[in-house]
Amino acid sequence: MFLGCSKLINVAVPGTIDERAINTKRVLNPWERNENHTLCLNSAKAVGCTVVNIGTQDFIEGRRHLVLGVISQIIKIQLLADLNLKKTPQLVELVDDSKDVEELMSLPPEKILLRMQRLYAHLLNVLAPEHSKPSALAAKNTLEREQRMGSQPKSRYRSLKTSPDDAIISREERAFRFWINSLGHSTYINNVFEDLRNGWALLESLDKISPGIVNWKIANKPPIKMPFRKVENCNQVVKIGKQLKFSLVNIAGNDIVQGNKKLILAYLWQLMRQQTGSQSCMKSFKDKSLSDGIFFLELLSSVQPRVVNWSLVTKGVTDEEKKMNASYIISIARKLGCSIFLLPEDITEVNQKMILTLTASIMYWFLKQPVEDRPSAISDSESSSQLETISNSTLDDSASESSMEENGNL
The missing domain is CATH 1.10.418.10 (Calponin-like domain)
Incomplete structure (x- = not known):
């Protein structure tokens, strides 16, 4: 299995x-x-x-x-992986103007598929009327339309081809999307920048991370038609962020409603850090030597000595070797039980923020283990020394927070 x-x-x-x-x-x-x-x-x-x-x-x-x-x-x-505008730009043909494009971007893949089905019924009636059933166009029920179109030749269908990953989709957006969905709340996120604009998913995420912190009496549940209701939700999101000591310089609820990508990512980054409990940080994540992955393999080995098979580890000299190590690190961390959402490229390119979440997740997993279950290969003094070294080290928060402020000033 x-x-x-x-x-x-x-x-x-x-x-x-x-x-x-x-x-x-x-x-x-x-x-x-x-x-x-x-x-x-x-x-x-x-x-x-x-x-x-x-x-x-x-x-x-x-x-x-x-x-x-x-x-x-x-x-x-x-x-449904390709049913979005980023991977399949041709889907823009389903709408007429830019306003409809924004609406299309916020739709889940299932609804986009239904729109494609309706468009296909019309196109088939024009391009191949001999294979079309006019009754399919008149069908109001989705299942009924599908049944009426079912007898039409499958050779007429054309599958969508996967295009290379669009540069617009950042790896951070992907990681945050998967992370939010992993929290297990009722709202499934298909597009971070569109689906968070009403503030509801962010409120649910905050409540998962800090139960009871959200005032649900003043929250507005989707569907939300009035824009000011969305602003009310997002204002509460920002207010709670300030309570949690987030750096939210020049970030207002309306920025989230407007879909400001940089500010939304800045908020999500701090929210993820709050969830992982990563208050103990390394001195710096900017060191390019981290790209070979050896440090993180040693960290994993220190918290669970037998989990790393060193015969499978490369020297991390070439780009391919670095990527192999990075992929191995991610799988080993998940094997232990760490919830991480970064990609191998985040390690090889030394993505400061994503590497912080990886380190925090590993240490958080270790600290959750009962003392008697911790690896015997590490003596108590050595374990204490290692944890003290990492706990006492500090992230270059001034650089990180200045980055947040720059995002806020944009």
Whole structure:
């Protein structure tokens, strides 16, 4: 079951699981089997699946409804991956003006697919009337229209081709989108910059991270038609951010409503840092030597000595070797149980913010372990020394906060 699910995840989002991190012995002990299932669940979460209240034991016991629920989500992600304007710009033909384009960007893939179906029915009636059924155009019910079109030749359908990743979609946006969806609230995010504009998803995220901090009595639940209601939600989002000591220079609720990308990413970055509990930071994440990944492999090895197979680690000299190490780091961290959403490129290119979340997640996992379960390979004094070194080190917060201020002034 585990291998099938892992391969399915890699088909849906290639490269998510580094197969070198999988325990592949003929006979696995319970610990190794649990690690494999943890890797699978965290990888599913990282690609956008909702796995709330699903644990490794559910997989081990083969609880069908839960396992099938995860598998169906993975398949859905793979099938609908290209149904957005970034990867398939041709979808702009579904709308008439720029205002409609903005609305289209906020739609989930399922609704875009329905629009494509309606457009196809009209086009088929014009281009190939001999294969068209006029009744399909008159059908009001979606299922009825699909049934009436079902007998038309499948050869007329043209699948969408996957285009190279659009530069507009930043890796940070992707990581934040998956992270928000992993929190398990009711609103599924398809596009960070569009779906957060009414403030509701941000309020739900804040409530997940700091329960009780949101005043739901003054919150406006979607669908929200009046713009000022959206501003009210976003104003509360900013107010709560200030309570949590976020750096929100020149950020107002209306900036979120307007979809200001830089300011939204700046807020989400601080929200993720709040969730990971990353108050203990390294001295600097700008050191280019971090790109080879050796430091993070050593960090993982220090919190769980047997988790890293050093025979699979490269020297990290060439770009390809660095990427192999980075991919291995991400899979090993998920195998331990860390919830991380960065890509190998974030490590090889030394993305300061994303590397901070990786380090914080590893240390947070370690500190959650009972003292008696912590690795015996590290003596108490050594463990204390390592944690003290990292805890006492400080991130170049002045640079980070100045970056936030620059974003706020833009």
